[in-house]
Amino acid sequence: MSTRTIAVVGSTGEQGAGVVAAVLSSSSYIVRAVTRDPSSDKAKALVAAHQAHVDAGRLVVVQANLDDVESLKKAVEGAQVVFGMTTPSLNEVQQGKNLVDAVKASGVEQLIWSGLPSVAKLSGGKFTRIFSYEGKAAIEAYAREQLEHVTVLMPGGFYNNMAFPWYTQRKPDGTVRFSLMSKHADPAVGWTDPSVDIGAFTAAILDKPQTLTSGKTYPVMHLVKTDELVRKLEQLSGAxxxxEPLSKDELHDMMAGKPFGEMLEVAMSEMFQFVDSTPEDHTCYGMFSRAEDPSLELGVQATTFDEWAARSGWKP
Structure with a gap:
């Protein structure tokens, strides 16, 4: 049986680099790392981190641009699986569709997509302006229309965003303010280490029969209540x-002057309100009950806060 190949789009970013590392360490797949610029510092660092696999022919870096369908076709041609992701931008949906078109034209068997749900649909039209979620949901819908085998990974909030002031702030008196903008002190919120968890779940999918994972959506998140996070932050910081939830005025002031600040302000406000409204006994933005979490069948779990804190060394 010939060795299978996975093409990893976005291979020098947090998620993609994590996928490259996880697949190389846990499978026999050849990894084709797709990047806009193979000569970039990040691409060189990726190669240096896995030089033994490069020398063995298991890791190859190739160039492609999400704005260029032909380059994507060349990058994924001959691969059996593609891991794909996009970053928020004005042309994100078109970039995602370009990748789907390339996957289809090149005869790739399976697309593993790092996505997000449509909050507009999940909320019954109440929250419609979380653009980053709606964009990725539109790409997923297009992929499922065009491709036979699509598997979606759904991350939660990224742990490394904890350092942003709309999550944690160190006050002049040494105390720490934790500022999820929520009405309740104990919503269950899903968190993800993007540099580790997406890769671990992708490797687990590759280890399972395609007949099991095709068409599935897998939550990639650890659920933890806000009051529990407060206790853990106290242990971590010693403070x-x-x-103290952010007020709308505080969020407005934080976003003022930032690129697309008004859009970000509205999106974040709606996101916090939506998370606040999801049932506590559910996961993945309310999509699944915890007992019916599809990711249980993969035999892998997302990073806990304690694991991430120890690995990252971060403190508030």
């Missing part, structure tokens, strides 16, 4: 931590 008193208070849960």
């Amino acid at each position: 008193k931590v208070a849960w």
